[in-house]
Amino acid sequence: DAGVIQSPRHEVTEMGQEVTLRCKPISGHDYLFWYRQTMMRGLELLIYFNNNVPIDDSGMPEDRFSAKMPNASFSTLKIQPSEPRDSAVYFCASRDDRGGEGHEAFFGQGTRLTVV
Amino acid sequence: AQKVTQAQTEISVVEKEDVTLDCVYETRDTTYYLFWYKQPPSGELVFLIRRNSFDEQNEISGRYSWNFQKSTSSFNFTITASQVVDSAVYFCALSEHGRGNQFYFGTGTSLTVIP
Numbered sequence: 001d002a003g004v005i006q007s008p009r010h011e012v013t014e015m016g017q018e019v020t021l022r023c024k025p026i027s028g029h030d031y032l033f034w035y036r037q038t039m040m041r042g043l044e045l046l047i048y049f050n051n052n053v054p055i056d057d058s059g060m061p062e063d064r065f066s067a068k069m070p071n072a073s074f075s076t077l078k079i080q081p082s083e084p085r086d087s088a089v090y091f092c093a094s095r096d097d098r099g100g101e102g103h104e105a106f107f108g109q110g111t112r113l114t115v116v
Numbered sequence: 117a118q119k120v121t122q123a124q125t126e127i128s129v130v131e132k133e134d135v136t137l138d139c140v141y142e143t144r145d146t147t148y149y150l151f152w153y154k155q156p157p158s159g160e161l162v163f164l165i166r167r168n169s170f171d172e173q174n175e176i177s178g179r180y181s182w183n184f185q186k187s188t189s190s191f192n193f194t195i196t197a198s199q200v201v202d203s204a205v206y207f208c209a210l211s212e213h214g215r216g217n218q219f220y221f222g223t224g225t226s227l228t229v230i231p
Contacts, residue, residue, distance in 0.1 A: 102148070109159070
């Protein structure tokens with residue numbers, strides 16, 4: 001398996017523009033997580049899905065952030081409009097926990113977002 | 117309240133020294149899972165180990181070992197005979213069975229191994 005695939009790897013955009021980050025989880029995994037990593041705040045969970053259904057989005061910082069998972073093999077995280085403080089590395093992770101055994105999550109390579 | 121605390125922000129050791137990274141967690145669940153991840157300078161997050169709350173048996177894997185103690189809510193990670201390639205940020209994480217299975221990460225410990 002190719003692992004969790006995120007695109008783009010790097011994104012530089014101007015303040016006010018819409019940004020869409022994409023994630024393809026590992027096939028068969030039933031959980032998908034979106035994290036944001038910054039020096040100041042570390043790894044923050046933004047939202048996670050179980051079987052394509054959003055379970056907890058309490059970590060989404062503002063209404064400017066939205067996430068979707070239209071099917072089991074694709075998710076997007078959208079920021080509209082983007083602001084310089086959104087600059088961070090965004091990670092997507094997936095997990096196979098159909099057996100409820102607390103398995104590990106596997107992370108993508110991350111998308112480094114810079115908003116200027 | 118922090119569910120996972122990694123009190124050591126940065127550690128530097130000289131190559132071949134042993135080093136222990138501390139992790140203290142907080143949970144009311146009786147079923148939970150603990151993890152260690154490594155983030156090398158290249159930035160990816162690499163899974164190292166998983167432990168469930170019913171398995172306190174310590175584990176050794178090559179130069180790595182893990183000490184899980186429920187009595188002190190700790191899940192410490194030791195690298196024996198450290199190498200420069202061990203330089204990375206190490207994250208401890210907790211997943212609670214009764215809390216929707218989300219992951220709670222600590223703030224990470226940055227380890228630098230000096231040649």
